[in-house]
Amino acid sequence: MNIAGETPRRVLYPSSAAYFSMEMGLDFAIPTYSGGMGVLAGDTLRAAADMGIPMVGVTLLYRQGQFRQHLDSQGIQSESPASWSPKQLLEPLPARVSIDMQGRTIHLCAWRYQVRGVTGHSVPVYLLDTALAENLRFDQTLTDHLYGGDEYYRLCQEVILGLGGVVMLRSLGYGSFETYHMNEGHAALVPLALLEEQTGGRDLSRVTSADIEMVRRLCVFTVHTPVAAGHDRFSLELVGRVLGPERTRLLLSVEGCRDDVLDLSCLAASFSHHVNAVSSRHAEISRDMFPNRTLHPITNGVHALTWTAPSFREVYDRHIPEWQRDNVYLRYAVRIPLEEIQRAHALAKRELLREVEQRTGVGLDPGAMTIGFARRATAYKRADLVFSSLDRLKEISRQVGPLQLIFGGKAHPRDAAGKAIIQRIFEAAAALGGSVHVVYLEEYDMALARYLCSGVDLWLNTPQRPLEASGTSGMKAALNGVPTLSVLDGWWLEGHVEGVTGWSIGNGLDEAGPGDDASSLYNKLEYVVLPMYYGRPSAYAEVMRSAIALNGSFFNTHRMLQQYLLNAYMPGE
Numbered sequence: 001m002n003i004a005g006e007t008p009r010r011v012l013y014p015s016s017a018a019y020f021s022m023e024m025g026l027d028f029a030i031p032t033y034s035g036g037m038g039v040l041a042g043d044t045l046r047a048a049a050d051m052g053i054p055m056v057g058v059t060l061l062y063r064q065g066q067f068r069q070h071l072d073s074q075g076i077q078s079e080s081p082a083s084w085s086p087k088q089l090l091e092p093l094p095a096r097v098s099i100d101m102q103g104r105t106i107h108l109c110a111w112r113y114q115v116r117g118v119t120g121h122s123v124p125v126y127l128l129d130t131a132l133a134e135n136l137r138f139d140q141t142l143t144d145h146l147y148g149g150d151e152y153y154r155l156c157q158e159v160i161l162g163l164g165g166v167v168m169l170r171s172l173g174y175g176s177f178e179t180y181h182m183n184e185g186h187a188a189l190v191p192l193a194l195l196e197e198q199t200g201g202r203d204l205s206r207v208t209s210a211d212i213e214m215v216r217r218l219c220v221f222t223v224h225t226p227v228a229a230g231h232d233r234f235s236l237e238l239v240g241r242v243l244g245p246e247r248t249r250l251l252l253s254v255e256g257c258r259d260d261v262l263d264l265s266c267l268a269a270s271f272s273h274h275v276n277a278v279s280s281r282h283a284e285i286s287r288d289m290f291p292n293r294t295l296h297p298i299t300n301g302v303h304a305l306t307w308t309a310p311s312f313r314e315v316y317d318r319h320i321p322e323w324q325r326d327n328v329y330l331r332y333a334v335r336i337p338l339e340e341i342q343r344a345h346a347l348a349k350r351e352l353l354r355e356v357e358q359r360t361g362v363g364l365d366p367g368a369m370t371i372g373f374a375r376r377a378t379a380y381k382r383a384d385l386v387f388s389s390l391d392r393l394k395e396i397s398r399q400v401g402p403l404q405l406i407f408g409g410k411a412h413p414r415d416a417a418g419k420a421i422i423q424r425i426f427e428a429a430a431a432l433g434g435s436v437h438v439v440y441l442e443e444y445d446m447a448l449a450r451y452l453c454s455g456v457d458l459w460l461n462t463p464q465r466p467l468e469a470s471g472t473s474g475m476k477a478a479l480n481g482v483p484t485l486s487v488l489d490g491w492w493l494e495g496h497v498e499g500v501t502g503w504s505i506g507n508g509l510d511e512a513g514p515g516d517d518a519s520s521l522y523n524k525l526e527y528v529v530l531p532m533y534y535g536r537p538s539a540y541a542e543v544m545r546s547a548i549a550l551n552g553s554f555f556n557t558h559r560m561l562q563q564y565l566l567n568a569y570m571p572g573e
Contacts, residue, residue, distance in 0.1 A: 015569040016054040017179040022186035028447040031065030031082040043303035047557035049117025057125035058165040066146040071442045075426030162189025185265035221272040231265040274568040278470040300470040301560035307476040309454035311347035330553035338541040352455025372456030374408035377418040385462040387428035388518035394435040401534040404437040408444030454480035461486035478551035481544035
């Protein structure tokens with residue numbers, strides 16, 4: 001596959017892929033992502049560039065991003081648009097295409113961002129934009145907000161991503177790809193665009209099973225959400241209004257519509273020859289949502305070079321020069337002297353505490369055990385679990401060693417429970433006073449994540465089992481020698497080796513109440529983690545080194561993409 005407008009570069013893999021995702025974390029300055037799934041998409045493309053995979057990305061432009069977070073002194077969140085200037089960071093393309101939606105024409109243009117890898121290969125990403133004068137005023141706003149608006153707005157965006165994305169790729173000179181990868185159900189209308197191409201303009205009522213099978217052989221679907229309520233579902237009345245009766249009748253004929261509702265994840269699964277979950281546990285608990293499909297596990301990863309602090313990059317470059325090209329080489333971190341691990345971590349911690357002070361005016365103690373927690377602020381992630389007993393937390397800090405905690409994470413504007421959790425953390429911080437210092441950093445994004453994941457001493461994760469599909473924040477921490485203390489869910493079931501890569505909260509896969517998990521959390525801090533951190537620093541450094549060698553070498557997007565290539569993009573080859 002030739003990359004349109006690109007100088008030919010070394011391609012290491014024969015399988016070409018178009019990767020569609022509603023959000024993508026491409027650059028710290030481009031707010032086209034909201035959380036882990038978008039950052040994963042960006043990391044996937046960065047790995048593809050490193051590995052020389054002929055891939056392109058497709059997403060929406062989001063002129064207003066998701067939102068900027070503002071927290072007052074009580075932790076009450078407010079929001080404002082995350083406006084930015086595409087022309088300063090992206091290349092505008094002359095191509096113009098149109099799609100039919102609700103009986104009217106929607107015109108699209110595209111902007112290009114180049115993801116460049118360590119091998120010299122580039123992966124282009126095309127960001128679709130409807131802010132064109134020839135569109136109706138409302139239609140010009142359809143690519144403004146990530147996860148904004150009502151159901152109608154969301155469905156229109158998904159039509160633009162799926163149907164508009166395929167049409168745009170053809171306009172840019174791309175022929176067919178070997179693989180069309182749908183990252184979550186938001187991209188589920190890509191197969192509909194391929195079917196329209198496959199039929200060559202014939203009446204869609206004449207689509208054959210052979211046509212559908214031809215499209216199915218091209219499509220791959222990754223599901224991220226472990227509960228049915230988290231998947232996009234639209235009434236058939238709305239679908240018919242937006243897509244028209246002919247397309248709606250076609251969708252009714254495949255496994256994706258039930259009870260007068262179009263479930264986009266079921267639609268994507270029915271049109272894909274390979275469907276995967278994002279961890280082994282996620283595959284187990286999600287199979288009931290896709291009863292007629294095999295759900296394969298391909299555990300998420302993170303892009304190692306992006307998420308490794310400068311101080312650790314220097315150590316790896318010196319001891320493991322192959323690591324940037326092939327992250328598996330991080331396995332050899334076992335031979336890095338412990339004092340170099342400690343020194344690199346001290347530098348990363350110093351950078352984090354400097355950033356905290358610049359943002360908040362709060363000076364934290366570089367010698368105190370510093371715990372990090374940064375996730376999307378929503379109820380099931382239970383960011384406030386560590387504050388279940390303030391008296392116990394004070395006692396641990398007084399008797400064993402000082403503790404300080406740094407939090408980050410946005411709540412969706414309509415997530416009242418998530419906003420309430422942020423407020424409870426502020427209340428706990430005030431109640432703890434100087435006994436345990438607590439800082440909540442607003443505007444948690446990729447730039448801040450690099451400081452936080454590398455600079456804390458311990459990464460905390462407390463989701464309600466079994467709702468953590470994978471999680472990737474602890475993977476970023478592991479690349480920087482930061483051990484994890486987490487509930488056994490998502491990726492941690494695979495990465496956890498007790499006392500070697502970190503520590504567990506709770507007992508196995510059994511569901512536990514918040515009181516049980518809080519008690520386990522406090523016990524691990526009081527009797528295991530803090531005594532080692534303060535009393536046996538060399539032993540703690542060994543855990544740090546093992547986190548790099550065991551988790552950093554595996555939970556990365558180089559390994560993840562290799563699995564996609566072997567099991568999904570080129571099955572049986």
